[in-house]
Amino acid sequence: METAQQFSKTKMRSLSKRAEQMPYSPIRKLAPLADEAKKKGITVFHLNIGQPDIKTPKELFDAIADYKEDVLRYGPSGGLLDLRLAVVKYYRELGINIDLDNVWITTGGSEAIIFAMMAVCDAGDEILVFEPFYTNYNGFSVMSNVKLVPVTTDVEHGFHLPSAQKIEERITPRTKAILINTPNNPTGTVLTEEEMFIIYKLCKQHQLFLLSDEVYREFVYDGKSQISALSLPEIEKQVILMDSISKRFSACGARVGCLVSRNPEIMNALLRFGQARLCPPTLEQIGAIAAYQHIDEYIKPIIAEYEERRNFLFEQIKEIPGVYGHKPEGAFYTVLRLPVADADHFCRWLLSDFSYNNKTVMLAPANGFYSTPGKGADEVRIAYVLNKAQLAEALEVLKKGLEVYKSR
Ligand SMILES: Cc1ncc(COP(=O)(O)O)c(C=O)c1O
DSSP states (O other): OOOHHHHHHHOOOOOOHHHHHOOOOTTTTTHHHHHHHHHTTOEEEEOSSOOOOSOOOHHHHHHHHTOOOSSOOOOOTTOOHHHHHHHHHHHHHTTOOOOGGGEEEESHHHHHHHHHHHHHOOTTOEEEEEESOOTHHHHHHHHTTOEEEEEEOOGGGTTOOOOHHHHHTTOOTTEEEEEEESSOTTTOOOOOHHHHHHHHHHHHHHTOEEEEEOTTTTOBOTTOOOOOGGGOSSOGGGEEEEEESTTTTTOGGGOOEEEEESOHHHHHHHHHHHHHTOOOOHHHHHHHHHHHHTHHHHHHHHHHHHHHHHHHHHHHHTTSTTOBOOOOSBTTEEEEEOSSSOHHHHHHHHHHTOOBTTEEEEOEEGGGGOSSTTTTTTEEEEEOOSOHHHHHHHHHHHHHHHHHHHTO
């Protein structure tokens, strides 16, 4: 047998299985092809990523500019007190009664999701999730050694939930939680009262945690509104809510999110996770406090703008032969079925081999939003984060692209 010394001389140690299994993000993986297209002078419309073009509140930048300390110190692990107070006020105004002890500020919603998974699961434990789902759940589950168990939804049913029985069939002794995301990325679907009731009953009956990703809470259209998991009775201690300012204030680069739980044991676990990573970013939290002070006047016109874009998108999509989608109820995404066998190949081809009037479009292949192999092969996710004029151009390019692709 080789000694450790002999081994070290001949071979480098291998990386972890986790590093091998960590997936590329389908949202970003085609970026090198988009860069190449841009180098050739081609304009690329980015419908692949949820980066809104909406202006961040001016007050957020002003508050950061007014910061006058000499030293940028570590802040408290759970976030600045004033931000936690602002978050409590925000929820209370939504009719959700929480206290300061229930809120923990995180470095983006992403950290909130990783912390939530790590707080409830040991390696190999399972979380039920409805696919297609926010693709980074795949990465977070690899990082935290959690097994995501998918329950598939489909475009024909507007990506709404299957029956309680179908969901229950996937619950095993290793299931620790159900993960929901409403309004949803990538589908735009908003869970109805009936669906929230199904989730509530399953969590209650099987004593499961409910991880609820509500980062798109405000973006619900047609005069409807989102039902928060925090408003479900009787399972208060089982709910962990994950939230973020990234989309609410079009402040994706701020990296400020939060976790909300009414379970003191969970809050204590978060305290220890949070202490290990010291603190969330201070300046951006100061910006977030100011943004929350102006949420009412800021958010209303933005919701209206997204609703208009959604309506526009759906009118335009009807004009593209063979494209099938449902009209999303919220967020700013939709998953479309395209008349191609391999949407991943089509998305690459759009960037590397195609342009129309020197323009092309970047989409996210939807297979990366599923965890069942083979699902979503003919689907793409579109983020309607461009203004209507640009959206119109991008959809024209997509229409032409499909024509040329099919006639190759
Ligand atoms: C559903 C969902 N959850 C969480 C996140 C992560 O948000 P953050 O930018 O706050 O990390 C995103 C970002 O796109 C998202 O779409």
